[in-house]
Amino acid sequence: MQSILDAINEWIKEILIGAINGNLSTMFGDVNEKVGTIAAEVGQTPQGWNAGIFSMIRTLSENVIVPIAGLVITYVLCYELISMVTEKNNMHDVDTSMFFKWVFKAYVAVYLVTHTFDITMAVFDMAQHVVSGAAGVIGGSTEIDVAAALSSMQSGLDAMEIPELLLLVMETSLVSLCMKIMSVLITVILYGRMIEIYLYCSVSPIPFATMTNREWGQIGNNYLKSLFAIGFQGFLIMICVGIYAVLVNNMIIADNLHSAIFSLAAYTVILCFSLFKSGALAKSIFSAH
Numbered sequence: 001m002q003s004i005l006d007a008i009n010e011w012i013k014e015i016l017i018g019a020i021n022g023n024l025s026t027m028f029g030d031v032n033e034k035v036g037t038i039a040a041e042v043g044q045t046p047q048g049w050n051a052g053i054f055s056m057i058r059t060l061s062e063n064v065i066v067p068i069a070g071l072v073i074t075y076v077l078c079y080e081l082i083s084m085v086t087e088k089n090n091m092h093d094v095d096t097s098m099f100f101k102w103v104f105k106a107y108v109a110v111y112l113v114t115h116t117f118d119i120t121m122a123v124f125d126m127a128q129h130v131v132s133g134a135a136g137v138i139g140g141s142t143e144i145d146v147a148a149a150l151s152s153m154q155s156g157l158d159a160m161e162i163p164e165l166l167l168l169v170m171e172t173s174l175v176s177l178c179m180k181i182m183s184v185l186i187t188v189i190l191y192g193r194m195i196e197i198y199l200y201c202s203v204s205p206i207p208f209a210t211m212t213n214r215e216w217g218q219i220g221n222n223y224l225k226s227l228f229a230i231g232f233q234g235f236l237i238m239i240c241v242g243i244y245a246v247l248v249n250n251m252i253i254a255d256n257l258h259s260a261i262f263s264l265a266a267y268t269v270i271l272c273f274s275l276f277k278s279g280a281l282a283k284s285i286f287s288a289h
Contacts, residue, residue, distance in 0.1 A: 009162065016165035023172035027179055027264065034183055038241045039135040041190040042234035045128045046201060047121065049194050057202045058117060069113045069205035076213045077106050105212040112208040120204050120227060124197070127231030134238040168257060175265045182268045189275045190237075196279075197230055225288035233282040237275055244271040 047054045084098050112119070204223070211220030247267050283289070 012162055013165060016162065016169055019169050020165065020172055023169070023176050024261075027172070027176050027261075034186060038186065038190065038237060042193075042237045043128060043131045043135055044194070045121070045124050046194070046197050048128075053198055057198050061117065061202050061205060065203055066113060066116075066205045069116075069209040072206055072209040073106075073109045073113060076210055076216050077102070077109065079216075080105060080213055109209060109212045112211060113205045116204045116208050117201070119208070120201050123224075123227045124231050127228075127234055130232065131234040131238055134235055134242075168261075171258060171261050175261050178265055179268050182272050185272050186275060189272075193230065193233060193237075193279070200227060200230060222289055225286045226283065229282040229286040229288045230279070232286070233278050236278040236282055240271060240274040240278060243274075244268075 041049075046057075081102055084102060200223075207220045207223035209220070210216040211224075244267055248264060
């Protein structure tokens with residue numbers, strides 16, 4: 001009779017250990033997948049992320065926003081000319097060189113508006129190059145060996161009794177669900193950043209039209225700072241991912257499975273929070289409002 005009970009006990013333990021291993025395998029696999037996904041997403045340029053959206057944004061910008069930017073240029077140049085004339089004692093101290101300066105500013109303003117997309121894409125190409133370099137460093141050293149992690153904890157699972165294994169099944173199931181929710185939030189952050197980039201690109205001719213004027217130029221300067229900030233936000237995201245992966249890799253799984261599982265959940269929450277803050281941090285670094 002005792003042998004039958006022992007066999008049933010071992011059978012139940014095998015089922016529970018199998019469920020725990022399945023949950024842990026999914027969790028560690030999700031970590032590796034999310035690290036790879038973030039690296040791939042933030043390393044994309046606007047035209048590479050979705051060519052259809054990029055084409056639509058470019059068409060809208062060139063056909064709808066550029067004419068408005070032309071009106072802005074006209075206003076800014078008229079304002080500039082009036083200011084230049086009134087500053088010279090109502091034309092009593094007029095220097096012909098100032099008109100050449102005004103023509104040069106007009107040329108620069110028109111050039112900036114007509115080449116807006118080339119300038120904005122140059123900013124994101126540079127940011128993408130930096131992110132790709134970071135991805136090469138981070139991706140090669142932070143991947144979790146799922147098989148080794150499960151093997152290291154196997155002896156600890158075998159030593160547990162059924163009540164503790166049941167508790168561990170519930171913990172791993174709960175943490176696995178929370179990580180999937182965090183994964184959705186991280187995806188929202190990454191997609192939200194790309195949509196923000198497209199929105200910035202769609203209205204880019206208007207702020208560029210103001211850059212040649214001393215007073216109005218702060219609009220264009222701040223816009224350019226914001227472009228650099230949102231571009232280099234990808235680099236900050238890669239640093240967050242690298243820190244996250246290293247923390248997860250350094251967990252001592254065999255010592256205390258319960259604390260390791262909740263540490264993994266805590267690291268994922270920290271990653272999600274850090275990604276939410278990366279945009280504000282990038283704008284703070286570049287002094288963009």
